[in-house]
Amino acid sequence: MGETIQSVERAAAILRLLASGPRRLGVAELARALGLPKGTLHGILRTLVHVGFVEQDEASGKYRLGATLLHLGTSYLDVNELRTRAINWADALAGRSRESAWIGTLHEGHVLVIHHVFRPDDSLQTLQVGTYLPTHASALGKVLLAHDPYGEALDRPLEPYTKHTIVDPAALEEELDLVRTRGWAGETEELTEGEVAIAAPIKDPRGLVVGAIGIRGAVERLAPGGALHMEFVSYVRDAARAITRSLEHP
Secondary structure (H helix, E strand, C coil), X not given: CCCCCHXXXXXXXXXXXXHCCCXXXXXXXXXXXXXXXXXXXXXXXXXXXXXXXXXXXXXXXXXXXXXXXXXXXXXXXXXXXXXXXXXXXXXXXXXXXXCEEEEEEEECCEEEEEEEECCCCCCCCCCCCCCEECCCCCHHHHHHHHCCCCCHHHHCCCCCCCCCCCCCHHHHHHHHHHHHHHCCEEEECCCCCCEEEEEEEEECCCCCEEEEEEEEEEHHHHCHHHCCCHHHHHHHHHHHHHHHHHHHCC
16 A cells, blocks of 8 residues: 555544544644644644644634534435435335335446335346446436436447447437436346346426436336337336425425
8 A cells, every 4th residue: 555645634633533423622632632732633634624624613613513524524424315215115125026125326428326215026036226237227227327418428429238228329319318318217138137127217496307217027027019018107106206295395
């Protein structure tokens, strides 16, 4: 492992200590807890206050975490809030459809699976929470791509996962237009042979798409005869709308 920067390590230690409890801490308390000279602490604290990571109370002179640092963590907090609000609806979707239910968000150009409910039968299944799915080859990803204002995930080559994967950028753009128009995405054997997926967008109170929920299952169950069964589409859209309403009205 390469060399570390001591001042950064000390700054991180200060932030961790301030985050460990609700009360403000003074220089003397920080110095005792961290074993650092007060002069050294003053310099680091001045810098942390300057960048907004720490705030100093004018009356007491003590320190607490700053608003800027807290805002940096909102994306993580939002993901956890989304998962918390969506768990019951995902369970209900799995029970209603008799298929596995998935919730994902866009993360660094991929779909991050933040919740996964097993198909309600006795088959052997693997928990997929924390795994990544390709955006262009999954129903969840198509929903998120269709509503991504930055379009960063479209800047990379489209990798084929099966012979059905969309790898032509123009064809994908056309598919995303369709997703935006009808309000849901479908994927038939584009990620895995023999599997079909359906997904719909989850929106926050501002109307922005913050995630997607969907189901995945065998072709013969979800798309008998080659066409997606619209009853399953309605199940997914109902769940997405319910979660959206939950986010609008905490």
